[in-house]
Amino acid sequence: MPRIRSNKATITRRWLINNIGVIGIFLITLLIAVSAFINVYYSNSASQYITSRMSTVSGLLQQYYSDDPSEFSAQVRRIVEEWSDKNISELMTIRADGTVSMTSSGFLPETDLLTQDYYDAVSGDGTGFYRGKLSTGSRVISASLVTPDTTGEYSVIRIVSSLDKVYRRINSYIIICGAICLGVLGLVLLSGMYFVKSIVLPVNQISETAVRYAKGDLSVRIPVKSDDEIGELCASINKMADELSQADQVKNEFISSVSHELRTPLTAIRGWAETISAMPDDTETVSMGMRVINSETERLSQMVEDLLDFSRMQGGKFTLNKTSVDILAELSDAVLIYQEKAKQEGIELVYTEPSSLPIVYGDRNRLRQVFINVIDNALKYSDKGGLVTVQTSLTPDDRIEIDVTDNGCGISSEDLPKIKTKFFRANHIKRGSGIGLAVADEIMTMHDGSLEVFSEQGVGTSVIISLPIVKKMPAN
Numbered sequence: 001m002p003r004i005r006s007n008k009a010t011i012t013r014r015w016l017i018n019n020i021g022v023i024g025i026f027l028i029t030l031l032i033a034v035s036a037f038i039n040v041y042y043s044n045s046a047s048q049y050i051t052s053r054m055s056t057v058s059g060l061l062q063q064y065y066s067d068d069p070s071e072f073s074a075q076v077r078r079i080v081e082e083w084s085d086k087n088i089s090e091l092m093t094i095r096a097d098g099t100v101s102m103t104s105s106g107f108l109p110e111t112d113l114l115t116q117d118y119y120d121a122v123s124g125d126g127t128g129f130y131r132g133k134l135s136t137g138s139r140v141i142s143a144s145l146v147t148p149d150t151t152g153e154y155s156v157i158r159i160v161s162s163l164d165k166v167y168r169r170i171n172s173y174i175i176i177c178g179a180i181c182l183g184v185l186g187l188v189l190l191s192g193m194y195f196v197k198s199i200v201l202p203v204n205q206i207s208e209t210a211v212r213y214a215k216g217d218l219s220v221r222i223p224v225k226s227d228d229e230i231g232e233l234c235a236s237i238n239k240m241a242d243e244l245s246q247a248d249q250v251k252n253e254f255i256s257s258v259s260h261e262l263r264t265p266l267t268a269i270r271g272w273a274e275t276i277s278a279m280p281d282d283t284e285t286v287s288m289g290m291r292v293i294n295s296e297t298e299r300l301s302q303m304v305e306d307l308l309d310f311s312r313m314q315g316g317k318f319t320l321n322k323t324s325v326d327i328l329a330e331l332s333d334a335v336l337i338y339q340e341k342a343k344q345e346g347i348e349l350v351y352t353e354p355s356s357l358p359i360v361y362g363d364r365n366r367l368r369q370v371f372i373n374v375i376d377n378a379l380k381y382s383d384k385g386g387l388v389t390v391q392t393s394l395t396p397d398d399r400i401e402i403d404v405t406d407n408g409c410g411i412s413s414e415d416l417p418k419i420k421t422k423f424f425r426a427n428h429i430k431r432g433s434g435i436g437l438a439v440a441d442e443i444m445t446m447h448d449g450s451l452e453v454f455s456e457q458g459v460g461t462s463v464i465i466s467l468p469i470v471k472k473m474p475a476n
Contacts, residue, residue, distance in 0.1 A: 015196050023188055027181040035174045042166050046141050047131065053085065054127075054143040054159055061157070065148045076147065076154045080104050089161035094118065094144075096152035113160075117144040121156060131163070139163035202230045206237060218245045262303065265296035309369075309439045320363040320446055327400060327467065328357040328392075330364060334371035335390055338379060346384035349375075352391045357400055358469040362447045367467075370440040370451070374404045374463045377437065381461065382408035398469045399449075405462040411455035419453050 057079065064075040076093060083091040083104035091104040098118070100108050113134055120128030121144035128144040142160040149155050205222050212220050218241050222234040272289035279285050312318040335351045342349035360367075378388045388406045395401055411419055420441045437451075444451040448468050455461035 015192065019192060020185070020189060024185060027185055031174075031177055031181050034177050035170075038170050038173050038177075042170055043131070043163075046161060046163060046166055047129075050089070050129070050141055050143045050159055050161060053089065054145055057091070057157060057159070058145050061145075061147055069148075072147075072149060073151060073154060076149070076157065077102065080157075089159050092158050092160065093147075093154040094156040094158060096155040101153050115140070115142055117142045118156060118158060120144070121146050139167060198226070199230060202234060206234065209237065209241075213241065213244070218248065262300065265300050268296045269293050269300075306436050306439060318442065318446075320366055320443075322362050323364065324359050324470065325362050325364050325367060326357075327360045327367065328354065330368045331357075331371050331390070331392070331402060334368055334375055337372065338375050342379055342388065345379065347379055347382050347386045347388060349379070350387065350389045352389070354392050357392060358394070360400065360447075360467050361470040362467070363443075366443045367447070370443050370465060371402070373436045373440045374451075374465065378404050378406040378408070378461070378463070382406045394469075395466075400467045400469060402465040402467075403462060404465070405460065407460040410457040410459050410461055411453070412457045416453065416455055419455075420451070 060079060061072075061076070065072045080091050080093060080102050081104070085091075086104050092100050093102045094114070095101045098114060100113075103109075113136075115130040115132065115134065117128035117130035120130075122128075126146040130143075131141045133139050139162070140160055141163055142158060144156055144158045147154055147157055202222070202225070209220055209222050221238045221241060224231050224234045224238070269292075272292050276286050276289045309318065332351075332353060335349065339349055375388070375390065382388055386407055388404070391403045391405075393401050393403070420437050437453075441451045444465065444467075450464075450466045452464045452466070453461065454464070
């Protein structure tokens with residue numbers, strides 16, 4: 001048998017793959033997209049800044065040179081010295097030999113920091129742009145512009161801006177976004193594990209309980225801790241266990257009852273058989289013994305027939321041999337069978353026999369079996385001096401109703417809904433197998449009829465048998 005823990009691992013693993021995996025992939029994709037967006041945004045912003053500032057400087061240089069070429073060098077020095085964006089970028093001038101002649105910070109670089117933008121400007125159309133790393137490892141963005149300077153002191157003007165702060169900011173934003181994603185994933189994981197735990201633990205309990213049920217232990221119950229689907233499932237399993245326990249108890253009582261019912265007539269038959277064998281010449285004793293043996297044999301035969309009928313009914317092999325039936329004749333015969341028995345037990349059996357009843361379509365023997373079972377129960381649960389009445393009537397909806405009423409012990413309101421359940425016995429003192437009424441109810445259902453029981457404890461019981469009247473016989 002597989003360990004129950006494997007079920008928990010399977011559910012958790014499946015949840016991790018199906019949910020956390022998908023959410024994780026989504027968050028990673030989102031983080032990559034956000035990182036790319038931030039990187040492109042700040043890179044483009046830096047490029048736009050350099051381009052915009054270089055465009056402004058270029059316009060000023062062209063204006064100064066066209067106004068007064070002799071003052072051009074002085075204007076260039078003024079622009080560099082008064083550069084307003086010193087905290088963001090550095091403006092520098094480069095001689096014709098490639099050395100830096102002046103910077104907005106006032107400090108000349110100790111090493112050659114010229115990048116591709118300078119060479120592109122000198123060898124190309126007069127402008128150049130570069131974004132990358134210096135030999136020192138710093139990331140920069142720069143733009144160069146060839147000036148109309150004839151002296152060669154300020155032949156190229158160049159703007160350089162460090163991208164190290166930009167990339168540090170980009171990285172900080174990416175780290176923040178990554179932390180947010182990890183937080184979301186952790187929150188989803190915690191809430192998800194709580195949710196999975198709320199499912200796995202009850203399922204684990206259900207599995208363990210089912211194993212105990214399979215071993216025959218129906219005493220355990222699952223605690224219902226929620227009113228959701230899991231709670232409903234636990235409640236349903238508990239209800240099933242209650243019904244199984246009750247069914248098992250009823251089955252055990254049935255076996256005990258049938259064993260007792262079989263033992264009683266067998267004991268009587270054996271006892272009288274021994275008595276007759278010992279006193280074969282005593283005519284009165286022999287006659288009395290034979291009556292008892294015949295009576296108990298008939299009782300045994302009826303019990304066996306009930307058991308066989310119930311077995312056929314459970315196996316779906318319970319069939320009817322339907323023909324047109326004189327229901328009055330069958331009912332009268334059933335009452336006649338119990339007239340003598342009622343007299344012997346001191347019970348008055350009153351049968352109001354009608355002049356006639358319509359024909360019904362059904363199984364003659366099965367219908368008589370129902371009448372005998374109901375009348376026998378009425379006598380069985382009546383005390384000496386009791387009254388049992390049998391009456392018939394026709395209803396407006398073309399049905400025959402047969403009412404068998406007694407003033408016996410009655411049935412409690414708790415037991416009444418279960419009175420037609422197989423193996424159920426409301427009174428454990430009286431003899432009976434608990435299947436006769438279940439078989440009778442099945443027979444009436446197969447005849448499109450009904451068998452209804454009305455009772456009040458200490459007052460009596462009324463059983464109403466209803467059958468449809470045949471207006472047209474079905475074709476064979």
